[in-house]
Amino acid sequence: MSRENRTMKPTPLSDLLKPPSLDAKLEALKQYGDLRMPDESEPPILNPPVREALHQLMLELSTPPEELALVGVKARLRGIFDGPPGTGKTTLMHHIAARLGLPMLVVEAANVASKYVNQSAEQVAKLFALAREVDVVLFLDELDALATNRSDNSGSVGQEGNKVVIALLQMLDRHDGMVFAATNRRDIIDPAIWRRFQVQMTVDLPEPEQRFAIVKRYSKPLDIDDETIGRISAVLEGASPALIKNVMESVRRDQIIGPKLKQDMSIVAVFRRIAASSAPADEGDQPPLWARPESALAYLADAPWPPALPKAA
Numbered sequence: 307m308s309r310e311n312r313t314m315k316p317t318p319l320s321d322l323l324k325p326p327s328l329d330a331k332l333e334a335l336k337q338y339g340d341l342r343m344p345d346e347s348e349p350p351i352l353n354p355p356v357r358e359a360l361h362q363l364m365l366e367l368s369t370p371p372e373e374l375a376l377v378g379v380k381a382r383l384r385g386i387f388d389g390p391p392g393t394g395k396t397t398l399m400h401h402i403a404a405r406l407g408l409p410m411l412v413v414e415a416a417n418v419a420s421k422y423v424n425q426s427a428e429q430v431a432k433l434f435a436l437a438r439e440v441d442v443v444l445f446l447d448e449l450d451a452l453a454t455n456r457s458d459n460s461g462s463v464g465q466e467g468n469k470v471v472i473a474l475l476q477m478l479d480r481h482d483g484m485v486f487a488a489t490n491r492r493d494i495i496d497p498a499i500w501r502r503f504q505v506q507m508t509v510d511l512p513e514p515e516q517r518f519a520i521v522k523r524y525s526k527p528l529d530i531d532d533e534t535i536g537r538i539s540a541v542l543e544g545a546s547p548a549l550i551k552n553v554m555e556s557v558r559r560d561q562i563i564g565p566k567l568k569q570d571m572s573i574v575a576v577f578r579r580i581a582a583s584s585a586p587a588d589e590g591d592q593p594p595l596w597a598r599p600e601s602a603l604a605y606l607a608d609a610p611w612p613p614a615l616p617k618a619a
């Protein structure tokens with residue numbers, strides 16, 4: 307027996323009888339997904355209409371209920387975001403939750419869905435029962451995987467799907483905390499579920515100005531000239547913020563690894579390597595860097611380069 311074990315005191319009975327602590331409840335919620343704490347959030351860069359709508363929502367959620375009651379309304383606690391992958395749906399909700407000082411549970415459909423009949427609906431009920439005890443924002447990711455239109459469901463899988471939809475509808479009506487959701491497939495979401503969300507927002511691919519800002523943010527801590535940022539942003543037209551982040555992380559990595567391999571460090575060579583080792587998901591139009599690589603690389607060729615590396619600590 308180790309020394310620690312010999313000196314360990316038995317847990318007093320009074321401690322065992324205590325109700326589970328807040329931490330224990332948060333811990334229990336983790337079986338349903340990823341728990342994100344307020345201090346880990348990062349503000350997304352959003353197109354003006356979405357940014358303004360979220361600003362309004364945030365203010366609404368932090369306004370005293372009595373004030374809204376003066377005009378007979380309440381803050382909206384249900385919202386759904388749709389739009390292409392990697393546009394910041396999860397990030398923006400995390401940011402809102404963080405501004406309200408609340409943790410957010412990103413509920414993954416796979417952690418709720420069960421292959422056993424009846425169990426998925428039970429899981430939904432258990433999840434909400436747990437969430438009722440803690441102040442946490444529920445974020446139902448890939449809602450389409452949980453709440454597919456009931457008229458599309460047939461067979462035994464369909465029946466199980468119906469039960470989940472019914473359970474979700476009940477929970478959405480009864481739960482008094484914030485429940486937000488995201489989907490890339492609004493076309494297949496059950497309409498009764500869709501209607502429960504008071505805020506319905508499409509988070510689109512970034513406009514040129516936002517794309518520039520995203521390229522710039524993820525170029526840090528490299529010091530890349532704005533002229534070059536503008537050109538990179540042009541060859542990434544149509545890219546999601548997540549793809550832009552990935553490309554700019556590759557640029558940063560390449561600044562350290564490329565010289566070790568004695569590679570050509572011109573901007574054309576750097577972006578040729580990046581284009582060859584990344585491929586955007588196959589949906590819609592590809593950004594010029596992949597659709598027309600030679601003309602995109604030629605457009606980058608005379609941009610100010612190389613960037614200054616930050617000084618080593």
Ligand SMILES: Nc1ncnc2c1ncn2[C@@H]1O[C@H](COP(=O)(O)OP(=O)(O)OP(=O)(O)O)[C@@H](O)[C@H]1O
Pocket residue numbers: 348349350351352390391392393394395396397398488490520547548549551
């Ligand atoms: N608008 C944005 N501004 C800055 N960074 C962003 C933005 N959108 C996404 N990112 C970055 O891309 C990554 C993925 O974003 P996120 O998971 O929020 O996208 P999503 O819309 O939820 O995607 P999915 O539909 O695949 O769930 C995050 O690391 C985030 O930092």
Ligand SMILES: [Mg+2]
Pocket residue numbers: 395396397447488
């Ligand atoms: Mg997401």
